[in-house]
Amino acid sequence: MIRLRREPTKGARLLRPIAEGPPHPSGFHGRRGEVLELSPQERWVGANHASSRAEWEGVGAACIAAAGPPARLALDARGLPPHCAVGLGVGAALRAWRFDRLKSCPPPRPRRIELLVNDPAGLASAWARAEAALAGTQFARELVAEPGNRLTPREFAKRLRGLEKEGIEVEELGRAALKKLGAGGLLAVGGGSAVPPRIVILRWRGEFRVPPVAFVGKGLCFDTGGISIKGAAGMEAMRADMAGAAACAGAMLALARRKSPCPAVAILAIAENATSATSYRPGDVLRMMSGRTVEVVDTDAEGRLVLADALHLAATRFRPQAVLDLATLTGSVITALGHHRAGLFHNDAALGTAVAAAGEAVGERLWPLPIGERHREELNSDIADLKQCVPGGTRFVSDASNAAAFLREFVGTLPWAHLDIAGMETAETDDLPAARHTPTGFGARLLDALVERHFEDPHRV
Amino acid sequence: MLDIAFAKPALPKAGALVLLIAEGAVPSGLAAELDTEMEGGLSRALEAAGFKGKKDQAVTLWAPVVSVTKLLVLGTGPIAGLDAEKLGGSLYKQVSGEPHCTVAADELTASQAAAIGLGAALRAYRFDRYRTTEKAEDKPKLEKVTIASADHGAAKAAYAPMKAVAQGVFLTRDLVSEPPNVLNPVEFADRCKELTKLGLEVDVLGPKEMKKLGFGALLGVAQGSANEPRLVTMRWNGLSGGKKKADKPVCFIGKGVTFDTGGISIKPAAGMEDMKWDMAGAGTVTGLMAALAGRKAKVDAVGLIGLVENMPGDNAQRPGDVVTSASGQTIEVINTDAEGRLVLADVIHYAIEKYDPRFMVDLATLTGAIIVALGHEHAGLFSNDEELASRLLAAGVATGELAWRMPLGEAYDKQIKSDIADMKNVGGGRAGGSITAAQFIQRFVQGRPWAHLDIAGTAWSSKDAPTIPKGATAYGVRMLDRLVADHYEG
Numbered sequence: 001m002i003r004l005r006r007e008p009t010k011g012a013r014l015l016r017p018i019a020e021g022p023p024h025p026s027g028f029h030g031r032r033g034e035v036l037e038l039s040p041q042e043r044w045v046g047a048n049h050a051s052s053r054a055e056w057e058g059v060g061a062a063c064i065a066a067a068g069p070p071a072r073l074a075l076d077a078r079g080l081p082p083h084c085a086v087g088l089g090v091g092a093a094l095r096a097w098r099f100d101r102l103k104s105c106p107p108p109r110p111r112r113i114e115l116l117v118n119d120p121a122g123l124a125s126a127w128a129r130a131e132a133a134l135a136g137t138q139f140a141r142e143l144v145a146e147p148g149n150r151l152t153p154r155e156f157a158k159r160l161r162g163l164e165k166e167g168i169e170v171e172e173l174g175r176a177a178l179k180k181l182g183a184g185g186l187l188a189v190g191g192g193s194a195v196p197p198r199i200v201i202l203r204w205r206g207e208f209r210v211p212p213v214a215f216v217g218k219g220l221c222f223d224t225g226g227i228s229i230k231g232a233a234g235m236e237a238m239r240a241d242m243a244g245a246a247a248c249a250g251a252m253l254a255l256a257r258r259k260s261p262c263p264a265v266a267i268l269a270i271a272e273n274a275t276s277a278t279s280y281r282p283g284d285v286l287r288m289m290s291g292r293t294v295e296v297v298d299t300d301a302e303g304r305l306v307l308a309d310a311l312h313l314a315a316t317r318f319r320p321q322a323v324l325d326l327a328t329l330t331g332s333v334i335t336a337l338g339h340h341r342a343g344l345f346h347n348d349a350a351l352g353t354a355v356a357a358a359g360e361a362v363g364e365r366l367w368p369l370p371i372g373e374r375h376r377e378e379l380n381s382d383i384a385d386l387k388q389c390v391p392g393g394t395r396f397v398s399d400a401s402n403a404a405a406f407l408r409e410f411v412g413t414l415p416w417a418h419l420d421i422a423g424m425e426t427a428e429t430d431d432l433p434a435a436r437h438t439p440t441g442f443g444a445r446l447l448d449a450l451v452e453r454h455f456e457d458p459h460r461v
Numbered sequence: 462m463l464d465i466a467f468a469k470p471a472l473p474k475a476g477a478l479v480l481l482i483a484e485g486a487v488p489s490g491l492a493a494e495l496d497t498e499m500e501g502g503l504s505r506a507l508e509a510a511g512f513k514g515k516k517d518q519a520v521t522l523w524a525p526v527v528s529v530t531k532l533l534v535l536g537t538g539p540i541a542g543l544d545a546e547k548l549g550g551s552l553y554k555q556v557s558g559e560p561h562c563t564v565a566a567d568e569l570t571a572s573q574a575a576a577i578g579l580g581a582a583l584r585a586y587r588f589d590r591y592r593t594t595e596k597a598e599d600k601p602k603l604e605k606v607t608i609a610s611a612d613h614g615a616a617k618a619a620y621a622p623m624k625a626v627a628q629g630v631f632l633t634r635d636l637v638s639e640p641p642n643v644l645n646p647v648e649f650a651d652r653c654k655e656l657t658k659l660g661l662e663v664d665v666l667g668p669k670e671m672k673k674l675g676f677g678a679l680l681g682v683a684q685g686s687a688n689e690p691r692l693v694t695m696r697w698n699g700l701s702g703g704k705k706k707a708d709k710p711v712c713f714i715g716k717g718v719t720f721d722t723g724g725i726s727i728k729p730a731a732g733m734e735d736m737k738w739d740m741a742g743a744g745t746v747t748g749l750m751a752a753l754a755g756r757k758a759k760v761d762a763v764g765l766i767g768l769v770e771n772m773p774g775d776n777a778q779r780p781g782d783v784v785t786s787a788s789g790q791t792i793e794v795i796n797t798d799a800e801g802r803l804v805l806a807d808v809i810h811y812a813i814e815k816y817d818p819r820f821m822v823d824l825a826t827l828t829g830a831i832i833v834a835l836g837h838e839h840a841g842l843f844s845n846d847e848e849l850a851s852r853l854l855a856a857g858v859a860t861g862e863l864a865w866r867m868p869l870g871e872a873y874d875k876q877i878k879s880d881i882a883d884m885k886n887v888g889g890g891r892a893g894g895s896i897t898a899a900q901f902i903q904r905f906v907q908g909r910p911w912a913h914l915d916i917a918g919t920a921w922s923s924k925d926a927p928t929i930p931k932g933a934t935a936y937g938v939r940m941l942d943r944l945v946a947d948h949y950e951g
Contacts, residue, residue: 336834338893340872367868372838395732396829396918398836423892431872 008074060091136254137441144439148222185305190271192279197271214320218327219245226299243425244326247443345404476561549580550927571615629752637933641720646768685777712818716825717743724797741920742824830894
């Protein structure tokens, strides 16, 4: 969608980022959020004092927001250092993405964006690198945007099989295979739906002969809450409860597109949490794939159950060098951190630091939260090995930390990080490079950056 | 307070005896002496019980010799990893039925011996002034613990400042435990005045003075109650002696809502009784000032507490009201139950103007969101100053009063923009509720070094811990005392 050029093509609207400085006679300073319509064909956009790549992504997004509907846009990155120029282009691409497949008559929007640079050939490889990550994010966004009646567990798996043409191996474990593996958590959660649950495994072999990095994703195609049914208000947003799995799949696509040398595997737990005659119940005791028993307290705390089985499978089958799971897991993390940062939990300080740094680098920001002794103690059950969550009632419950303590029981001694991305899968604020109320693809670029920064050093492996 | 004494290692003439034996160690010192007196009976008993000195392993013998009514042998695990304070707390419960107890700490260092005393004293706290019919046999009998230590002089000296801090802790626990019909703002201020006998300067302002100072935010909260608000300032001039204007003081600020109904935005009935401890931040600051004065800390410190009651009275402030704070900034009150930050806003501004502090730490049971975020083991720590924040975290680890750093940032600050005033008092929705509260407070600190501890999850405990009985924890007193001791004295 974005092309590198030296000069704008005729008819393209020029968008020029302007750093803060002395005011233009119109009063335009170049501050963030300012836009000046210089002529019908040229607009200036405030770039403030942007210096980092993530800040330039913000400027790129602001340019698109200020552009209006013309079919052709040209973003002026001439004179910018390469990482800023790339950031400008990435931000523009992220902001320009739309999901209008389901509109009979899509509103007009830019069809082609040009990124003007002094030396297009010189920037080509850096831009190709950025495009790989963009492809991953956009793949994740498409999946998240799809409504629950279209993206069923079956359809989700089918779309993931499309990644085979990218050089990714795709394996699907259906109900029979899951029964054989004893995936009691995933089978219970998906048991209420007319479409059975499944695990999809994506493998990128890479070049290094080392254990893979494993991504584990929560893929709830729709979450009614089950028997512990959710309130009607806002339930439509639950079509996005598979955003963790989508981000993992997007990251795999990014790794394949840029031919990462690092082997990686994604284990995606895909199900629909439906309310039906065959739904699992509060009070049920499940035997998980690891053999542990879990007392169900709230059928709407289903994400941790499907992740537990997927984490166990990842740990035992692939013995990965590290495992990261992504999930829209708890409302509690939104209360804790709002819509500006996702929650980060880990059992390994070095991995935790690397994950947080990767998030900062791509503007997908995290904040560490604790797993205290008490968070684990609260999960002690009278009837099973573990309670799934802490009964709420009228009390405040630190559910995000309780959920992390639950998941930790299924990763053994592997270096592990858990990203609770609830609240970040859809843009609720203007400080993200995605239009408000649209999917962000949060996590795909972060995982891609993490692999590049932390797992691709040939001297390390 | 439990009487803690230190003495030369010798077998007691009466009462209970606690022997501490490390993992794999053979009885030596007092234990060996007792074993001899028992003609090898102690060794036989320990062997029969399979005692290996593992942590928390315990063997009890009743009246093993004439002078000892109860003998408790406690395993300490490897001596290197001994948490003496916790041990003191745990052993209290097991000997509380005896009037006197001797702990044989002859193998331990003087500071470990003192820490055992502190642990036992902290655990022995009880708030029973409203129990009128409790039978004598149901009350703990233990009055005195003697710790037999080789270096008992040094142990006693090490215990003296600990005792002063424990007394501060108890003052806080008393204040937080008091029911709200007893401890209203006026009564709270009166109790603060009693601290002049420790050498603190105590200054109390009433509504007239506060009105003059322009405390519109605090007074707005208070106006729904029949009980008048108070602002109490407690000064400890341990460094300058109050004579010369030497260093800028360190400053602690507490939210003291003696009862919080929520006001017009009234809370649901279930659990509302807990809101008597919505003054725990002020309680902690008061106990901390008593601790600093009690141990004659070499620091100039000032503690300020804003005391109000949040009631839905006929003159109560309404959602939609706009108030002008002492700083001149205007606040749209969206939710009258987000009142703590309104109180803090004025007190913080006053602290800066009047005392020009070196740094400020405020404590407040501010948000339910912090419990959802962190649970009950960590308080939320927000700060604009890296050095202060890391010192607080370290002091928390050292005293077992843990904090967890939480983020601040422009994106969160935007959430409290108001259409009619400079800011509104809640961030719109539950998202990031404790962060937006901290952003609100930050708007009043004028860029000064500042930290905010949201203690809503840690001020009260629903179950016993080794050194903290169920109820008011006095979270923060020991952490902040430690902060001062480690970095700001001398």
